[in-house]
Structure formats: structure tokens, C-alpha cells
Amino acid sequence: MTTSHAEPVSGQLPHEPEKATLEGRNKLIGFWLFLGGETVLFGTLFATFLALRGQTNEGPSANELFHLPLVAAATFILLVSSLTSVFAIQAMHRGNRNALALWLGITVVLGLGFLGIEIYEFYEYVVHKEFGMTTSAFSSAFYTLVGFHGAHVAFGILWIGLIIGQLFRKGLTVVTAPKVYVSAMYWHFIDVVWVFIFTVVYLLGKVG
Amino acid sequence: MSVQDKSDQQPVKHRHRTEGPQKHVVVFIFSIILTLIAFAAVKAGGVNTSFTIILLVVMAILQVFVQLGYWMHMKDKGHLMPILFMAFGFFVAFTCIIMALYWVWW
Numbered sequence: 001m002t003t004s005h006a007e008p009v010s011g012q013l014p015h016e017p018e019k020a021t022l023e024g025r026n027k028l029i030g031f032w033l034f035l036g037g038e039t040v041l042f043g044t045l046f047a048t049f050l051a052l053r054g055q056t057n058e059g060p061s062a063n064e065l066f067h068l069p070l071v072a073a074a075t076f077i078l079l080v081s082s083l084t085s086v087f088a089i090q091a092m093h094r095g096n097r098n099a100l101a102l103w104l105g106i107t108v109v110l111g112l113g114f115l116g117i118e119i120y121e122f123y124e125y126v127v128h129k130e131f132g133m134t135t136s137a138f139s140s141a142f143y144t145l146v147g148f149h150g151a152h153v154a155f156g157i158l159w160i161g162l163i164i165g166q167l168f169r170k171g172l173t174v175v176t177a178p179k180v181y182v183s184a185m186y187w188h189f190i191d192v193v194w195v196f197i198f199t200v201v202y203l204l205g206k207v208g
Numbered sequence: 209m210s211v212q213d214k215s216d217q218q219p220v221k222h223r224h225r226t227e228g229p230q231k232h233v234v235v236f237i238f239s240i241i242l243t244l245i246a247f248a249a250v251k252a253g254g255v256n257t258s259f260t261i262i263l264l265v266v267m268a269i270l271q272v273f274v275q276l277g278y279w280m281h282m283k284d285k286g287h288l289m290p291i292l293f294m295a296f297g298f299f300v301a302f303t304c305i306i307m308a309l310y311w312v313w314w
Contacts (some may be wrong), residue, residue: 010216032289033293035297036294036296036297038297039297039300040300040301040304041299043298043300043305044241044302044304045306046301046308047303047304047307049303050305050308050309051229051312060229068247068250070249072243075243076240079236079239079240079243082236082275082279083232083236084233086229086279087232090228090229091252137256147212150255186281188275190275192272192276194260195268196268196272198243199246199264199265199267203247203264204261204264206250206256207250207253207260208257
């Protein structure tokens with residue numbers, strides 16, 4: 001086996017391997033800047049939705065459309081997946097590669113469950129409720145905002161899935177650790193955005 | 209440990225202790241309770257629409273603060289830049305939302 005710069009000289013992983021190198025620390029700072037930008041992006045989509053949510057163009061309104069038990073199930077799944085990614089990071093801090101991969105795997109499976117619910121929901125709306133992308137200003141704003149979040153979930157699943165593969169190929173090192181940490185932050189951020197979506201889109205849609 | 213190894217690490221003043229899962233499970237239960245309050249308030253309905261809306265928004269903001277603080281570690285030391293980035297992001301986002309709520313249908 002060849003030794004690379006990725007492995008610490010002592011052969012032991014530092015306590016917080018994601019912050020052990022300058023590159024790792026820069027990655028975290030850079031990722032926070034990205035998340036600040038994502039906040040602005042979702043902020044503009046929320047603003048558009050809030051401005052247009054009453055414009056139903058004689059199509060279905062939010063109150064007629066939304067089914068809260070389904071939204072509650074999606075919320076619960078995403079919240080649990082945020083907790084499992086916390087457990088993944090704690091396994092990483094213990095230096096346990098297999099437990100880390102397992103918790104990330106559970107996170108990915110829960111993410112797939114969330115995505116399945118969302119696809120089912122959109123299918124129901126388009127096919128059975130005649131609520132398509134071009135039905136009304138409300139429908140366009142709804143699909144753009146919620147669909148954008150769903151696309152983030154899909155990207156996160158792909159990303160974390162690839163990182164699990166890399167953990168088995170390259171092991172847990174000071175190079176792979178920041179990638180794991182940053183993807184877990186991304187996953188928490190997706191959960192944070194969902195908190196605003198279920199509040200602003202679904203619950204406020206039911207209230208009026 | 210070689211010199212190269214030391215120079216590559218952050219200075220650690222105290223001995224590092226690995227944190228347990230308890231704190232994060234508490235945050236999780238807190239988030240579940242806030243979510244249940246929000247859903248229950250809408251399910252019950254009828255009370256007062258503007259009160260319900262304020263309650264929903266407060267529940268959401270509380271949950272986001274707790275998750276950003278504990279799960280994303282923003283409350284930990286050395287997070288000044290992340291706080292600045294996120295605060296500026298939320299500032300621009302809320303400006304857009306105020307604009308959409310009050311100016312679009314002036």
C-alpha cells in the first residue's frame with residue numbers, strides 16, 4: 001500500500017478530521033457561503049409563491065388540493081433523515097467508517113422515501129386533480145418552489161450515495177472527511193428549507 | 209507525531225471530547241413537538257386565522273434556529289463567517305418576501 005498525503009503521518013485520524021487540514025476548513029467556509037446563496041435563492045422562490053398563491057385562475061386552490069397526512073409523513077421522514085445524518089457525523093468523529101457508511105445509507109434511503117411521496121403527490125395533482133404547471137399562477141409557483149426543493153433532495157441522494165462509494169474505495173481520511181461533513185450540512189439545510197415549505201405552502205394553504 | 213503533522217492541525221486548547229447523541233435526540237424531539245403543534249393548530253382550525261398564522265411562523269422560526277444552531281453547529285465557537293453568510297442570506301430573502309407580500313398587489 002502506498003502512503004499518500006491524505007493519510008496523517010501517525011496513521012491515526014485526528015479527532016475532527018473534517019477540520020484537520022486547511023483545505024478541509026476552507027471547504028466548510030466555502031460551503032457556508034454557498035448555503036447563504038441558497039438561502040437567497042429559496043427566499044426569492046418563497047417570495048414569488050407568497051405573491052401568487054391566491055391566483056388560482058379557477059383551478060384548484062391550496063385548501064382543496066392539499067392532504068395534510070401525506071405532508072406530515074414527508075415531514076417526519078425528512079426530520080428523521082436529518083437526525084441520521086447527525087449520527088453519521090458522530091460515527092465519523094469516532095473514526096468508525098462502517099457505522100458512518102451505514103448511517104449515510106439510512107439517510108439516503110429516507111431521502112428516497114421522501115422523494116417517492118413527493119412524486120406520488122405531484123402525480124395525483126396532475127393526473128387526478130387537473131393541477132398542472134400551467135393551470136394557474138398558483139400552480140406554477142407551487143411546482144417551482146416545491147419542485148426545486150425536491151430536485152435538491154434528489155441531488156443530495158446522488159451526492160451522498162457517491163460519497164458512500166468513495167468511503168469504501170478510499171477509506172475515511174482527512175480528504176474524504178470534509179466531503180462527508182459538507183454533504184451532511186447540505187442535508188440539514190434541505191430539512192431547514194422543508195420546515196418553511198410545510199409551514200408556508202401547506203399549512204398556510206389550509207389556513208387561508 | 210512529526211512537525212509537518214502538527215502544523216497541519218488546528219490548535220486545540222482543551223482535550224477533545226466526542227459529543228454524545230443525547231443532545232441531538234433532544235433537538236429531534238423538540239423539532240417533532242414544534243411540528244406537531246403547527247399541524248395540530250391547523251387541524252383544530254376555527255380559532256382565529258391571524259393567531260394561527262403567527263403561531264405557525266413562530267414554530268417554524270424556532271425549529272430552524274434550533275436546527276441551524278445544534279445540527280449545523282452554528283452556535284459553536286469559530287462560526288462568525290457562517291453566521292455572517294447566513295444572516296446576509298436571510299436578510300436578502302426576507303427583503304424579497306416583504307416585497308412580494310406588500311408591494312406586488314399594492
